[in-house]
Amino acid sequence: MNLNAIGVVYRKELTEWLRDRRTLISTVLVPLLAFPILISGMISLSAVLIGGAKKEIPKVMIIHGEDSPAVVAALSANKEIEVVPYAANWMDQISEKQIRAAVEIPEGFQASLDKGTPQTIQIHYYEGELKSEFGAEHVEKSLKAYRDDLVKKRLEAKNLPDSLIAPFDTKQHNVAPPEKVGGASIGSMIGYMVIILSMTGAIYPAIDLTAGEKERGTMETILSSPVSRLDLVLGKFLLVFSASLTTAILSVTSMGLSFAYMGHALSNSANTSAAGIHMNLGLTSVIAVFLMALPLSVLFSAVLMTVALFAKTYKEAQSYLTPMTFIVVIPAVASVLPGVELNPKLALIPILNTSLICKEIITGTYHWNSIAVIFASTCVYAAVAIFIAVKTFQRESVLFRS
């Protein structure tokens, strides 16, 4: 191995890479601009939608209830809903968003109440439709207030204290520091994004430096120089690795700044709790995530280069690497699913293990044994991938495939 030759190859590849407009777009512009636009857009949109839905006074229809005027009066008195006259097609009206919910009061409801026989009031709504869900929520709140009032009156009538039905209260108190609250909210996403982006950042240079060289006819040129194939592949690999890291670092920085900005903006507005977003993340956690992602980035760079080298053209390489994206996305997505927890077996599955440990690190939990196993195993996988890349670069049948 000749470090000087590796350095010469790396500097040349870096020069070409920085002069490529596609590089600037995919590595710099997209991560720097896409996240602020995407995140602020999503948060603003959700805030607008939720705010809009909350501002609307939902139209609610009462089905039956003619023999139970008290409950109908309680519902009608609620200013957060608008009671509209009954129509037989109430179900269609909910579907068509003409009304948001319908309250079905069973016949003889009032009489049953007086006798002390329990009855069930049904609230019809359209699940998945935000405004319909809010309408149903208002109705339920109104009915609950009516029920509490009824209970209170009955207790008073019998000269019994309120505490009879509520002997004690409960109150939740959060002891988690802000960064852990933030971690719980978006922690799994940060690990997932670092993994996905370190792969997507490596795809374009991996193709350009292998299949791209073949397509442009420069592969034979470089193979005729005295540089050894080991030094050549290592110089190229370092560039792909740099691109992978740059994309991931720029993306996460951009993502972090976007979250920080939006967190600050939302904390000054009433929509914070509505959106339910916590933005604080520990810098140490983010750095730890990057360190865990380093060997994975090496693995991606070496594997992508090896696969792309089999292709004769840029397009062919793209068709090989597109399915590989799914191989990375599936375990990365699996790690953010609820209930998927790190265990000794999963700690050996590449990508999934890093994604899972990142989820824990970002919430401030450091299981050092797992971290060591995952870091070491990913380093081994990465070393094997580099070895295969070097061997593949020495195969004439791959370099001169016709």
Add this chain to the structure above:
Amino acid sequence: MIEARSLSKRFQDKKRGEIRAVDNVSFTCQPGKIYGLLGANGAGKTTTLRMLATILEPTDGTAIVNGFDVVEHPEKVRANVGFLSTATALYPRLTAQEMVEYFGRLNGLDEPTLKKRIDDIFQRLNMNDFRDRRCDKLSTGQKQKTSIARTLVHDPPVMIFDEPTTGLDVMTARTIIGFIADCRDRGKTVIFSTHIMSEVERLCDHIGIIHAGKLLAEATLTELRSQYNEHNLEEIIVKVVGPLANAEA
């Protein structure tokens, strides 16, 4: 000097099985001489030259290039060789000077030597007008000059040209032909393959005719003319290759 010793190359093809691209080929190229390797497409010329340049490894046999064995010391061989073909393109996003500098550094030249060498070559090839222009913006002739500069930067004693004028216009081809003659005049060992008979007649001191991977004839042009009683080189090739080609048909 180049000395090919029973050089052979076999490829495995899924449909056709084993292919003997080069079969037991031996020849010698002397310094200050040009050796022309002639043959039809697929005869084995490119594979032979690629083995001499150590881009491909021989299956059997070997070659000694300027004292180094192509199998045992491929990197030393490449440091002694300048290889030019229509398949050796330039890096589009590097300038002409950066392209030549890159190959100079890969050949281990120190910076002062590299600078001096580049200034000399660029002056000699009249390249100073476009030395800072990116290779993807160069004309075909400028690209060829840059390729020549790339092969010359480490001043190799052996030059290998694989169909260097194929697809080029007359003026650019003339530049290449002049460059090959200049290499010979400077005492370099030169081997080149071509389809253009006028180039062979003008340049080659020694000729090898290859067909189906086998070297069927090897002599000076005068000797070949005398041996086959034919003045026209094209006719000589037909006479050499003919019996074998007819048998294959």
